[in-house]
Amino acid sequence: MAQPLFKFTASSLLCVVAVALISWSFQVTESAIGVNWGAVSFHRLKPSTVVDLLKDNKIPKVKLFDADPDALRALMGSGIQVMVGIPNEMLATLSSSTVASDLWVLQNVSRYMVKGGADIRYIAVGNEPFLSSYSGQFQSYVMPALLNLQQSLARANLAGYVKLVVPCNADAYESSFPSQGTFRPELTQIITQLLQFLNSNGSPFVVNIYPFLSLYGSSDFPQDYAFFGGTSHAVTDGPNVYYNAFDGNFDTLIAALNKIGYGQMPIVIGEVGWPTDGVISANLTAARAFNQGLINHVLSNKGTPLRPGVPPMDIYLFSLLDEGAKSVLPGNFERHWGIFSFDGQAKYSLNLGLGNKLLNNAKNVEYLPSRWCVANPSRDLNDVANHMKLACGVADCTTLSYGGSCNGIGTKGNISYAFNSYYQLQMQSERSCDFDGLGLVTFLDPSIGECRFLVGVTDTSSSAFEPYQRWLTFWVLILWVVLVFIM
16 A cells, blocks of 8 residues: 555644645735825815724725824724825935934834824835936935834834835836836836835835826827726737736836846735816716726736736725815826815715725714805906906816816806805805905805815814925924034
8 A cells, every 4th residue: 555645643734724724814815905095185174084984984004195193193093004104305304314214203103103003004205206207306315214214113113013115106117018017227226226125124015006197198098998897909918918007007017026036026006096077087987987997806816917816915095085285287187086075975986895885974074154155146257367366276176177077067157166166265254255246155055967066174184284384394304413413
């Protein structure tokens, strides 16, 4: 009788079971669906309201673009995993001294990571610092800042738990076909250094992928290729066929990583989404189709041709809320990425795969009184141009642009929308609806179809001061470093 290949003792059986359990755990681990929480808004919800919104929708991960103390205090005890951010403008200071990095970690990480505190898992060191439009201005600061921050985390006994990452834009790599993906030549050296750092510290590579921007930026880009419902413009790349832009972009990155020896690097999608307003291709139907298709695709665990069965570790939808004070330099859509409107109301039905089949709206939102500012119907509006320019120069009028949800409401409707946007931004002060007698306060909602005339929310977080607060913190850090060296 032939001898068995393996002799099963009690201890060996335990080992086999352990290995099987470990293998099983890797197989059933699913990608997490998180969100980006930006705060560049005229009407900012209370952070506690936003955290309740995250919890009500069972969203397990959130990515911040800074280390806003109000947001971090609200996240304490929530169980939500957090990625905090460091603005690009702070990289130079953090790269220059471990005193500065120690102070930053103390103020923005350690103080919140107490018992029952915030669950900070990642620090995003910069935001797309290698973006080609920056012309390399932040590039030399990235690695020194990473090394200093890593030392600071180690001194704070957090290096094994909090991971440093650098969110990259997809323009960091390029190719005609996914399998030919390479990093931009001028980035090869620093990306290699970054990957060595990430790999040695157990951190993933974070990339932002936007098929919408590919569609918006090129009239030749096939619209159906941007989505996940099948396309008549599939891309054939050797034995692999790509049916959507996301997979093609993702595998271009995988090929680029392969070429410098890091093809197995874990990937996190730091930003991905579709806007709902401001231009012709941004609308509720398209946003729902893209986001739901993306979520279903990622959670199916199918992966991509170059990484079959291995989807991204996590994806962070861009974004949670609309941000009406963002720059429109990239396009009028920039203020309308949210799956929720500025006041936490769901824009469309979306199943995040987290237990809720529909999105739950924010609760206990504190609105201003239900009144609006509209064009006075009894006045001649021929001389309204300067008033419109004033209103839209301060408030958000991007929905009035071509392709926007309020584009077709007529001249008087446009004037009323502009007046009301300014009026709500000024917290409904009586004088802000004057416009030399051309404005009139009404208690009847002037919204028309999909064109919503907003009512502001009461803002206790003073978001208008936030940009100045960030710069103040930045210069305080510089002053601290200077004083330390002088002493």
